Amino acid sequence: MPSELSTDVLIVGAGVAGLWLNARLRRLGYSTLLVESATLGGGQSIKSQGIIHGGAKYALHGALTGASEAIADMPRRWREALQGSGELDLSGVRLLSEAHYLWSPGTLAGNLTSFFASKAVRGRVDQVxxxxxxxxLQDKAFKGKVYRLAELVVDVPSLIARLAALAGDSLLRGEQIQPWHDGAGRLLGLSVDGRPIAAQRVVLxxxxxxxxLLAALGIEQxxxxxxxxxxxxxxxxxxxxxxxxxxGGGPKPRLTxxxxxxxxxxxxxxxxxxIAESEGVAxxxxxQIATAKKELGQLLPWIDLxxxxxxxxxxxxxxxxxSGLVRPDNAFLAEQQGLLVGWPTKLALAPDFADRVxxxxxxxGIKPGNHAPLPDLPRPLPGTPAWEQLLP
Structure with missing residues (x-):
């Protein structure tokens, strides 16, 4: 049986949220272990578009929403981290674009007047x-209007690689993850591939x-x-x-x-x-490809497809x-029986998720403790971008 390990915080799930949290905790002096059953970022993270939203797309219908308010500070925090001066040092991560853009193929809809006046975008939108x-869009046939948003687009594979480097020796690949309780039923930590790991807190x-994982722990909420x-x-x-x-004509982007x-x-x-939501899912x-070809053919007829x-x-x-499958406004965290359970809900909100933990x-009152050095552990490999798998 593998020897028992102990750590301050045991995290399960090495997407960007788990990796960001792991790096933040280590910078604060906590001992951590981050367990991943597959690949680093190989679930939702590697499938993300990499946009660090600042709330603009949630105010397209002209009103400031809870989501646009909650996410408004994320581009600043990410930008500082990418410059090496923020809560994490993400210098070296590839920045795909310094800005995301809002593109109107025709006449601006009337409700965008209040959109441009909203707190979500005030002072952070310029026409280009x-x-x-x-x-x-640099073609003489282009007749629309384009606005530059103060939002970033990051290369998610290089982000995952940098966060993995910040993890040091704390990454563990483990396929069988089970609860580890004491005789009174209190959660001591987790058993990972038969190895008991004690922790002051477990974060899912x-x-x-x-x-x-919640089902395995017998927790319904x-x-x-x-x-x-x-x-x-x-x-x-x-x-x-x-x-x-x-x-488009509605409150959501026609295409992103x-x-x-x-x-x-x-x-x-x-x-x-x-295009990728309800009707697209069906x-x-x-x-779906035929629909995309038609849309792009209408919007960008000068591009040879x-x-x-x-x-x-x-x-x-x-x-x-x-209720109603609506999108949550913020990162989410709940505590259940000494277990912290959460979802960042968006890539951009990974810092908010770490704040909550x-x-x-x-x-x-959980503070960094003294723990024995970790042995050499099997490490998960980075996830592969979808385009390399689907479009070789």
Missing amino acids: KGEQLPPA SAGAGTEA PAMQRRPLHMILAKGDSLKPLYAHCL VTTHPAANGQWVWYIGGD RSPEQ SQVQWATLRVDRAEPAQ ITSLQQA
């Missing part, structure tokens, strides 16, 4: 023209995997929901960088396009937005259950 336009940040997406991927020499929400570097040097467009992959490769990707966004530890 000519050479300032994203490369994919495993995304969709949290549901099964907090309940989890899945909000599905049917994303589109396009890869080809004719595609140029584009990081933008394309406005981000651009990612493939291993062969081509660009990959990763497309979400309204479409077959062939129907004839030699582009296409694929779709189904993504389940795991979140705390909400750290506040909980401080309120419980």
Whole structure:
């Protein structure tokens, strides 16, 4: 039987939220172990578009929402970290775009007047023209309007690699994860592949995997929901960088396009937005690709799509259950029997999730302890981006 280990905080789930939390705790002097049953960031994180939202897309209908208020400070915190001067040193992480853009293919809808006046975007939106336009929109046939948002787009694979480096020796690959209780039924920690690991607190940040972990622990709350997406991927020499929400007639972006570097040097467009939601989820992959081709053909007719490769990707966004499957406004954390259970709900909110865990530890009086050095442990490998699997 493997020897027993002990740590201050045992985290399960090495997506960006778990990795960010792990790095924050280690910087504060806590001993940590971060357990992952598959690959680093291989669940929702690697399927993210990498946008560090500041709330703009949640105010498109012209009113400031709870979501736009909660997320408004995230670009600043991420930017400081990427510069090496923030709560984490993420210098070296590849920044795909210094800004995300809001793109109106025609006349601006009337409700955008109040959108531009809202607190979510005030002072952080500028119209761009000519050479300032994203490369994919720099064509004489383009007749729309484009606004630069103070939001970033990060390369998620390089982010995961940097957070893994900050983890040092604290990463552990473990497939069989079970509760470890004392004789009175109190949670002492977890057993990982037969190795007992004692911890002052256990944090579940495993995304969709949290549901099964809660079931194994015999805990029914907090309940989890899945909000599905049917994303589109396009890869080809004719595609140029584009990081933008394309406005439609409703409160959600018609399309949200981000651009990612493939291993062969081509660009990959990763497309979400309204096209990937309810109606898109109901479409077959062939129907979804046909819909995307039609949309892009109408919006960007100057781009040759004839030699582009296409694929779709189904993504389940795991979140705390909400009435009517609505999207939660903030990162979520709940405490159950000495167990901290949470979901960041969005990539951009990983710092908020870490804040909530750290506040909980401080309120419980949990301080860094003295623990024996960790032995060499099996480490999980980084996840592979979807475009490298689906569009080789």
